[in-house]
């Protein structure tokens with residue numbers, strides 16, 4: 001490897017329908033001009049390539065939206081452009097998020113042929129009733145079938161499940177998790193259902209159509225998840241992510257270890273050269289911006305040393321291994337970024353562990369991460385302008 005490492009995120013903003021819990025930048029459109037999108041994404045990528053010469057690309061992540069709806073030739077063109085411009089790490093990880101519908105599963109072989117070497121599958125549940133509640137367009141049977149096709153086509157496969165649904169119990173969730181752990185997948189993302197503002201679920205909860213699972217019941221399921229996955233040699237390496245040793249998502253580790261990444265496509269964030277970049281969120285506005293400026297950037301701003309250090313702390317504490325606070329402070333030329341008296345108090349209460357200047361959250365602590373961050377650091381959350 002020669003140049004400084006860089007990760008690339010590519011956002012595909014379209015989905016066949018909008019899931020009621022989803023607050024991602026996803027849009028439903030009757031038709032999509034694939035040619036226009038190919039050209040726009042390639043131009044947006046060229047902007048980042050010019051800005052960042054002499055880098056070594058360590059990962060690409062196609063997220064969304066539903067990037068498994070992309071024509072594989074667009075995926076191939078983006079990978080090709082990135083590889084033409086940057087040095088490519090010999091073990092580059094190229095992940096694509098996929099939904100397990102049969103139409104998309106039929107494309108897995110072509111996506112592998114286009115250069116994708118890791119698939120992240122949104123199974124979400126093995127229970128048809130739960131899938132209906134979550135507004136998913138696939139059945140449990142289709143999910144298993146898609147997983148089988150994925151495992152045949154990609155060396156590395158991960159899948160997502162959502163738990164802590166209304167009415168979930170330890171017995172119900174442990175049975176589903178045991179099944180998940182038996183499928184031979186070496187990476188799992190296990191998310192608790194959260195009700196995000198502005199989603200359909202938020203309105204349904206406001207109208208009392210259903211009640212989310214109580215916080216203490218959800219916390220008990222989190223601890224159960226931690227125990228079962230550790231026992232199965234798939235421990236959490238981040239709040240919601242579990243893997244066999246060596247199978248962690250290298251792309252996501254770039255975010256959590258606060259290294260540089262470029263983000264292209266609608267609503268994508270990037271952080272490179274000490275700058276935060278945000279692309280236009282709405283697909284049509286993104287296309288117009290690319291046509292006008294040759295890139296989709298809506299906002300770009302330099303990050304101050306304290307903003308960077310605070311964000312690095314926030315990201316690093318998501319990881320089970322934690323972070324070296326002294327190293328982060330030094331990286332940004334600061335003397336101290338945490339209140340050590342408060343850190344030690346949280347060590348005493350079993351929420352943090354500490355060795356010198358290295359701190360990490362315990363499973364109990366990871367559940368209360370926002371609270372812990374507020375306690376130990378004078379956080380200055382970065383304000384992202386609402387890019388249209």
Ligand code: SF4
Nearest residue numbers: 015018019022026065
């Ligand atoms: S498929 Fe994924 S991105 Fe699309 S609406 Fe559903 S949760 Fe959101």
